[in-house]
Amino acid sequence: MQEKVSIIGLGAMGSVLAHLLVQEKLAVTVWNRTAAKAERLIKDGANYTDDIHAAVLASPLVIICVLDYAATTEILRDVDIQGKTIVQLSTGTPQDAREMAVMMQSRGASYLDGAILATPSQMGQPSTPIFLSGAGKAFERSEAVLKILAGTLLYMGDAPGAAAAWDLAALSSMFGMMFGFFHGARIIEAEGLQVAALGNMISDISPVLGQMVKSTADDIQQEHYTSPQSSLELCALSFELMMRQAAESNIQSPFPVFALELFNKARAAGYGEERLAAIMKVLR
Ligand code: NDP
Numbered sequence: 005m006q007e008k009v010s011i012i013g014l015g016a017m018g019s020v021l022a023h024l025l026v027q028e029k030l031a032v033t034v035w036n037r038t039a040a041k042a043e044r045l046i047k048d049g050a051n052y053t054d055d056i057h058a059a060v061l062a063s064p065l066v067i068i069c070v071l072d073y074a075a076t077t078e079i080l081r082d083v084d085i086q087g088k089t090i091v092q093l094s095t096g097t098p099q100d101a102r103e104m105a106v107m108m109q110s111r112g113a114s115y116l117d118g119a120i121l122a123t124p125s126q127m128g129q130p131s132t133p134i135f136l137s138g139a140g141k142a143f144e145r146s147e148a149v150l151k152i153l154a155g156t157l158l159y160m161g162d163a164p165g166a167a168a169a170w171d172l173a174a175l176s177s178m179f180g181m182m183f184g185f186f187h188g189a190r191i192i193e194a195e196g197l198q199v200a201a202l203g204n205m206i207s208d209i210s211p212v213l214g215q216m217v218k219s220t221a222d223d224i225q226q227e228h229y230t231s232p233q234s235s236l237e238l239c240a241l242s243f244e245l246m247m248r249q250a251a252e253s254n255i256q257s258p259f260p261v262f263a264l265e266l267f268n269k270a271r272a273a274g275y276g277e278e279r280l281a282a283i284m285k286v287l288r
Pocket of ligand 1: 037038069094119124
């Protein structure tokens, strides 16, 4: 029998999700607040309804991808979700996910919380990641369908907030590196060098950067801060140099200022001769 799936939300991401399932010949029912966004999907073979009750009723599996959790709550306010498997792919915080799980459970639905770590054009690839957490049964029931949307399903256990926590932690790691890169790009520009070449170089050394993150994470996990190969003080000195270079080249320095503030707190706390991981003690 053809698998039935309802997709709630046809923004940039939701419409791609629906399209991927239609392509695989699933029986896809779609709903969106603004009806016009369903037009192309209807042509491609999706069933459309402007009635949210009918959209949820149409399938045992309901995937929601709207702006945020407040929109999800509003959309489902009066809808009967008893017995449904509901997968939330809107982005939120762990607390959003926990509250949503309580609400879903109290209304008889099985709830899986998800966070997509990709752009719409990257969906449907074997390497596309989605973090998932919540009811194990909901994961089992939706796994085959979700695999069509993203080949790399990372089920992080039954705590509903886990997927959102992993997502935000991954985003922080990724964008943290990007802000360092932007400052590096200004240094390169100030010297009349090519930013694209910096991009190539960082890409080439990315396994080494990954190793640094991994070993620092191990240090934190084991509370191992002593006997550094490069002390926190030595790392801080790089940022003193960046501050001086910024002044000499007349470029802005918000990123080194931010990092030095943390380094200075760590120095003041007496962690100068410890490992870089000791920054974590300042943050705690
Ligand atoms: P869009 O802004 O393109 O679409 C937002 C969707 O939410 C639309 O369907 C919109 O309906 C709906 N919506 C917003 N508010 C309400 C409301 N109060 N009631 C009913 N519907 C509402 O966003 P995306 O599709 O890009 O993103 C959707 C989710 O996916 C977000 O949580 C986002 O963080 C996540 N995501 C997106 C990624 C991306 O690269 N785009 C990457 C990873 C995750 P309408 O059309 O009527 O306005």
